[in-house]
Amino acid sequence: MSSTTPNNPAQAAAPSVAAQVGALRTQLTSPGAPFELAPVTLKDGSTASAYRNAFRTLPDVLNAGRAHGPMEFLIFGDDRWTFDRFFAAADAAASRLQKQYGLRAGDRVAIAMRNRPEWAVALVAAALLGAVPVPLNSFGLNSELMSNLEDTTPTWLICDSDRFERVGGSLGELKMVPKVVVVDGEGGDVRWSDLIAPGHDGYDAPELLPDDRALILFTSGATSRAKGVESNQRAVCQAIFNIDYISAVAAMSSPEAVGRIMARKLQPTTLSAVPLFHVSGLHAQLLISLRHGRRLVFVHRWDPQSAIETIRKENVTQFNGAPSMVQQLIAQPGFELPENSGNLSGLGFGGAGLHQRLITDVLEKFPGRMSGIGFGLTESNGVCAACSGRLFEEHPAASGALSPIIDIRIAGVNGEALPAGESGEVWLRGVSLMQGYWGQPKATEAVMQDGWFRTGDIGVIDANGVLTIVDRIKDVINRSGEKIAAVEVESCLMQHDALEEAAVFSMPHEVTGEQVVAVVVGKPGAEVSEGALREFVSQRLAAYKVPNLIVVRGQPLPRNPAGKMLKSNLRKLVDELNGTAV
Structure with missing residues (x-):
């Protein structure tokens, strides 16, 4: 052959x-x-x-970043930080927190601010001492932030002025009142500029074991009070x-x-729009960049048009974000x-x-x-x-x-x-x-x-x-015994050229047990009607998957800081308005 x-x-x-x-x-x-x-x-x-x-330990990961010395690390507007500048600030904060204020390994340090270089300095300073960083949801209002503080009883709260304005007047209600540092304004117990000033005498690095506590990150709390996820060094x-x-x-x-x-x-340069208080922002962006000598460009708030300008200006090589951010x-x-x-x-x-x-x-x-x-x-x-x-x-x-x-x-x-x-x-x-x-x-x-x-x-x-x-599991709709994946109906709706966003979920129904409900947002200037969308879905999916109700919304769908859809909020809106426009 x-x-x-x-x-x-x-x-x-x-x-x-x-x-x-x-x-x-x-x-x-x-x-x-x-x-x-x-x-x-x-x-x-x-x-x-x-x-x-x-x-073996988080301080080992962090100290690996010192090798990058004069290379640029963090960019926040016109403020540019090299690795040397960053570690000088982190070491100074660690020294004073330990030797002047008695911060010990195992103590918890809450961090509440938008993405900015000081966020990273606070986390590294705490972790170098074996203390446990507790990043809080910077989008949270008083009730959520206070519940996080109440749950974790931190000895310190390092925050920006916006977050301090939200909780400062309520901190006295806590069983354990933390000392406060405000990184960009007045108030608190210690000035940030004093904490990171040169002239310190170093810190004593603790002996940590892989099973020792390293980090507490809060879950997104889309449907209930957020829970603190405790992870060890290993x-x-x-x-x-x-x-x-x-x-x-x-x-x-x-x-x-x-x-x-x-x-x-x-x-390698990452445009960082994902909140650092989530694992995707902290692990895959901040800590990886710190270890490997990469640049991080922080944006104060997400805006796709200005993001393109930043990508061009800073020679950004990577962008990771919520699907909605990438789509925009x-x-x-x-x-x-x-x-x-x-x-x-x-x-x-x-x-x-x-x-x-x-x-x-x-x-x-x-x-x-x-x-x-x-x-x-x-x-x-x-x-x-x-x-x-x-x-x-x-x-x-x-x-x-x-x-x-x-x-x-x-x-x-x-x-x-x-x-x-x-x-x-x-x-x-x-x-x-x-x-x-x-x-x-x-x-x-x-x-x-x-x-x-x-x-x-x-x-x-x-x-x-x-x-x-x-x-x-909670997004699987049981309609008269037929199981319907909400994401399948969402994907079908999103094929329609007039739609910007779509969310599909179940709601109770007297006859079928559950019904398929969709809330959609049209593109600017597009005409969107429930009848046309129902016809569009019926031509592509089985009849039992066609939404019973489609609500056209005039503003973006609600999402948490990680970009996850808050369907529980939409259920309440639809229920309260009985299917009228929201």
Whole structure:
């Protein structure tokens, strides 16, 4: 048989990118490899896989950033910080907090301000002392901020003037009143300028263990009072190292895109619009940039038009944001022109419930880049699945390839493990999981089962270990016994050219038990009607999936600071207004 015969094994189709990623995982995690895995015993006595070469404690991660010295690190308007300037401020604050004011390892330090260099200084100063940073929701009003402070009893509150104005008059109501530092104004117990002034005598670094407490991050609190997620040193360090693993896999599976990035010879620079008080902003942007000598450009508030100006002016190479932010950015006229976004190596966004139109727009307007998605939670320190570059192009609707340090179970209704290809609740177990919700053992027990964390997300894993998130359990609509994924109806609606946003959810119905309800926002100047949208959906989905009610809203849909839709707010609005325009 001729060597040119198609049946020749040498002429067989190249393996899929997902299969290549699976092979890279084996290569990178094998003994002696950079991401070698080793068993570790966790605090509860269980065993988990961990990266052997990861840092042991958060101060170890932070101190690695000192090597970048004179390189530029943080940009906030006209204020520009090198790594040297940053560590001088952090060391001074750590010294005085410890030696003048008695801050000890294990004490909690609340941080409440918008993204700015002082936020990062406060976090690093606290962490270097083994104290526990407690970032608060900077968008929160008095009640939310005060509940966070009440729950975690910090000894210090480091904030900006806006946050101080919101809570300053209420702090005396707390059982433990924290000392206050205001970084950009008057008030408080200690002046920020005095705290970071030169001339200190250093600090005594504590001896920390991997099981010691490192961080408390609050969940988004979309439907209830936010809970403080407590993580130890090991969990945070493993999560940071896992981002390096994801980057290595992406680079090795997308060499052409990486070659183009390297040819530009630019310092990696991220436009940071995601709040630092969330794991996506803290871990994947601030801490990774600090460790690897990258620049972070902070924006005071998100505006897509000014974002393009910043991307051009600062030679931004990466933007990661909520899906709504990415959609708004790429919709800006001229975004795809080389003079505006030519130095962007990629766009990144969360990997759950993305609309197909957003995926299509990114791939069409931004081809051949290292764009990608990821899926993780505060409770897992962001670790679960991710993909970018060619893997994202091959699996654009997926949430990514699984991380080596997390075990995943697609669970049936009784908790049984389901085989590949079947959908069920996503359960996670591994070294990066939280220790629990701070001071809330019952809430912790409610989401943990035999060491597994129940995410509340519905997902499916294919034969190559690629995870796709289908929906949230609470967003599955049961209409006369038929199960409807809200995200499927949302994605269908978002194919309509006149729509800017859409949210789909269930509401009670006398006959069908639950009904499909949609709230939509039209593009500026577009005419949108309920009848036309119902007809549009009926031509594309089964009749039982067509919304019973579609409400056209004249303003953006409500979202929390992480970009997640606040469907509970929409349910209340629809219920109160009985389907009239909102």
